[in-house]
Amino acid sequence: MLRASRLSSLTGRRELATALEELVTHAEQNRAVSPFVRIRCGAVLEQRDILLELAARLREPAPISVAVVATLAWLALDESSPVYVGGSPPAGLAETAARCDSAVRRDGERR
Secondary structure, three states, X not given: OHHHHHHHOHHHHHHHXXXXXXXXXXXXXXXXXXXXXXXXXXXHHHOHHHHHHHHHHHHOOOOOOHHHHHHHHHHXXXXXXXXXXXXXXXXXXXXXXXXXXXXXXXXXXHO
């Protein structure tokens, strides 16, 4: 509960938005996140627009489902995600980003 509360807070969401934006920047510059962690630049760049849109939504005060925020945190921060070399298959990035975008849009329409 504490982790969910932290993730879904506006501060936590803004930190996650920054992480998504930095991920895109690293991909644009074809840079590794660290000497030990490399991103799949092509996969990230293919999803650039949706990732940046999701980052922008995270910065807004409107609530976002904890499940969506947790999924985006996994994408951006967990080396097992499809974003990272050695993580789950890269096709999962497009599927996951689209699922999150759809959920955020659906939630926005309900308000």
